[in-house]
Amino acid sequence: MNLFTFLVQSAGEIATRLFQHLQLTLLSIFIATALGVPLGVLISYRRRMKKPVMGVANVVQAIPSIALLGFLIPILGIGEKPAVFMVVVYSLLPIIKNTVTGLSGINAETLEAAKGIGMTRIQVLTKVKLPLALPVIMAGVRISAVTSVGLVTLAAFIGANGLGYLIYSGIRTLNDYQILAGAVPACLLALLMDFLFSLVEKMVTPACFKQN
Amino acid sequence: MIRFEGITKRYDQQTVISDISFEIEKGELVVIIGSSGCGKTTLLKIVNRLIRPTSGRVYINGADTAAQDEIELRRNIGYVIQQTGLFPHMTVRENIEIIPRLKRVNRADVEARSVELMRMVGLDPAQFLDRYPSQLSGGQQQRVGVARAFACDPEVILMDEPFSALDPLTRVQLQDELADLQARVRKTIVFVTHDMDEAVKIADRICLIHEGGVVQYDTVEAVMKYPANEFVADFIGRNRIWSSPAFIRARDIMIQTPVCASADTTVMRCIERMRTRKVDSLLITGENMRMLGIISAREMQTCEDRGVPVSRVMRRQFEKVSPDENIVEVLQIVNRGGLSAVPVLDEAGTVVGLITRSSLLTTLSRPYLDETEAATS
Numbered sequence: 001m002n003l004f005t006f007l008v009q010s011a012g013e014i015a016t017r018l019f020q021h022l023q024l025t026l027l028s029i030f031i032a033t034a035l036g037v038p039l040g041v042l043i044s045y046r047r048r049m050k051k052p053v054m055g056v057a058n059v060v061q062a063i064p065s066i067a068l069l070g071f072l073i074p075i076l077g078i079g080e081k082p083a084v085f086m087v088v089v090y091s092l093l094p095i096i097k098n099t100v101t102g103l104s105g106i107n108a109e110t111l112e113a114a115k116g117i118g119m120t121r122i123q124v125l126t127k128v129k130l131p132l133a134l135p136v137i138m139a140g141v142r143i144s145a146v147t148s149v150g151l152v153t154l155a156a157f158i159g160a161n162g163l164g165y166l167i168y169s170g171i172r173t174l175n176d177y178q179i180l181a182g183a184v185p186a187c188l189l190a191l192l193m194d195f196l197f198s199l200v201e202k203m204v205t206p207a208c209f210k211q212n
Numbered sequence: 213m214i215r216f217e218g219i220t221k222r223y224d225q226q227t228v229i230s231d232i233s234f235e236i237e238k239g240e241l242v243v244i245i246g247s248s249g250c251g252k253t254t255l256l257k258i259v260n261r262l263i264r265p266t267s268g269r270v271y272i273n274g275a276d277t278a279a280q281d282e283i284e285l286r287r288n289i290g291y292v293i294q295q296t297g298l299f300p301h302m303t304v305r306e307n308i309e310i311i312p313r314l315k316r317v318n319r320a321d322v323e324a325r326s327v328e329l330m331r332m333v334g335l336d337p338a339q340f341l342d343r344y345p346s347q348l349s350g351g352q353q354q355r356v357g358v359a360r361a362f363a364c365d366p367e368v369i370l371m372d373e374p375f376s377a378l379d380p381l382t383r384v385q386l387q388d389e390l391a392d393l394q395a396r397v398r399k400t401i402v403f404v405t406h407d408m409d410e411a412v413k414i415a416d417r418i419c420l421i422h423e424g425g426v427v428q429y430d431t432v433e434a435v436m437k438y439p440a441n442e443f444v445a446d447f448i449g450r451n452r453i454w455s456s457p458a459f460i461r462a463r464d465i466m467i468q469t470p471v472c473a474s475a476d477t478t479v480m481r482c483i484e485r486m487r488t489r490k491v492d493s494l495l496i497t498g499e500n501m502r503m504l505g506i507i508s509a510r511e512m513q514t515c516e517d518r519g520v521p522v523s524r525v526m527r528r529q530f531e532k533v534s535p536d537e538n539i540v541e542v543l544q545i546v547n548r549g550g551l552s553a554v555p556v557l558d559e560a561g562t563v564v565g566l567i568t569r570s571s572l573l574t575t576l577s578r579p580y581l582d583e584t585e586a587a588t589s
């Protein structure tokens with residue numbers, strides 16, 4: 001049996017796994033963004049929180065992912081829950097970092113003007129700060145999205161679904177074709193994510209920056 | 213309109229402003245000026261509460277600003293800074309309309325107002341309203357900044373060096389336009405700058421700040437003519453007045469005790485007086501120094517009967533200027549009439565002084581002579 005016939009035979013399963021993989025990735029990114037952006041905003045307002053939050057995020061990032069999964073089993077059990085948790089934890093850092101960077105890169109005088117003409121703090125944040133920081137924030141999300149695709153494959157080690165399952169069982173049964181059937185779509189998915197998020201990034205870039 | 217009462221601002225140990233008190237009248241454009249770092253911006257931002265004073269209060273229309281809601285306060289005060297004050301991600305329209313929209317002003321009204329504001333600052337609404345600030349020149353951006361400040365039709369407008377980043381030509385143009393606009397709308401404007409030329413151009417009053425205090429707060433003319441001290445004189449530049457001749461008035465350059473004679477003096481006596489006082493014309497006055505006529509030495513020489521009162525031979529038609537006329541107007545009158553001297557009369561026709569060709573020459577040559585003196589000393 002060659003690779004081609006193998007792929008044709010297991011096309012259905014690959015598609016299912018790919019879909020599961022995509023779901024897990026998007027869910028994780030969604031959660032990571034929903035947590036990371038507010039955290040980044042919070043840090044940008046409370047300077048003192050910057051060190052501890054970034055410190056924790058950095059340390060977490062430094063833990064080997066497999067080890068982290070191991071630690072999570074007693075707490076969250078096996079399956080998708082710890083998998084998503086792990087991916088979220090790893091995705092947070094770039095999102096928080098970029099949010100903070102994006103917000104702190106805004107011209108101080110622009111902000112002073114916003115305040116000076118009578119915007120409330122919330123309005124300054126939603127009407128000026130976030131729109132201006134959005135391209136940088138989205139760049140962080142994009143980095144997370146790409147790395148998430150890879151991280152989700154690891155989740156198969158603790159019983160989560162996705163393309164990692166194909167790779168994992170391929171390794172166990174010494175089936176190179178099966179490994180490839182998981183790895184190649186994962187690779188393509190990562191590239192696709194990168195492309196899609198680059199579009200989003202362009203979309204949210206204020207028109208004024210595009211022309212230059 | 214805006215009253216500063218004992219404003220002091222301290223940062224740690226550094227006292228930036230100490231106990232400043234003064235009042236800005238409604239409808240006046242007051243320029244706050246001083247060297248870099250003297251606290252101009254600080255003082256301005258205390259008005260819209262971007263900065264809290266260490267002590268002291270600011271009253272607008274008699275109401276203590278500290279007691280008001282700061283958002284409401286700021287929305288009722290226009291604020292213009294350098295180009296960076298525009299929001300780069302918003303179009304010109306969005307920039308101008310942001311506060312009215314947040315205030316939930318009726319949509320149609322807001323849109324009509326934007327068009328009106330654009331015209332007011334000399335920008336074509338159709339062409340510019342939907343552009344982004346980055347697609348405008350620096351001068352155009354500042355016009356938009358001014359338009360935005362007027363959006364809610366505030367009584368008070370604060371401007372912090374709005375034109376200082378522009379090239380000199382554009383800057384002068386915008387200064388002129390601001391002066392014109394202010395003449396029409398008569399807002400109370402507080403304008404910060406460190407450029408004296410700019411101040412002279414646009415200010416009704418100048419507030420000069422030095423070492424944390426107000427050194428002089430007065431009209432542009434008064435500051436130039438009667439600087440409160442050496443610092444002020446140096447700051448405004450000693451020859452500054454020469455670049456604004458409209459501020460040099462007849463009263464400043466006239467001879468204050470011209471040689472006069474009463475109407476019944478004989479011609480003989482008059483000739484005598486002219487000789488001893490070494491003048492070539494006499495002002496002939498009636499009661500209370502009211503001027504009746506003028507006579508020159510030549511006119512008297514031709515007079516045959518020297519025993520008659522001078523009122524018989526004097527000229528009753530003569531050119532005159534009022535004490536407040538400026539040097540340009542005086543020069544025009546002198547040149548037009550080919551006069552050697554022109555009397556300065558108040559409204560009642562009383563002689564207050566005399567301007568002669570030689571007093572004009574002395575005045576006009578002063579800036580050059582001062583310079584050479586300064587150069588040689």
Ligand SMILES: Nc1ncnc2c1ncn2[C@@H]1O[C@H](COP(=O)(O)OP(=O)(O)OP(=O)(O)O)[C@@H](O)[C@H]1O
Pocket residue numbers: 223228246247248249250251252253254255406
């Ligand atoms: N947040 C701050 N902390 C400490 N010192 C400050 C702060 N803000 C301003 N200062 C000091 O207060 C002084 C006045 O500052 P301000 O900005 O009012 O000056 P300025 O007159 O507007 O000067 P410029 O013409 O350069 O704009 C300066 O010496 C500055 O160093």
Ligand SMILES: [Mg+2]
Pocket residue numbers: 252253254372
């Ligand atoms: Mg300043």
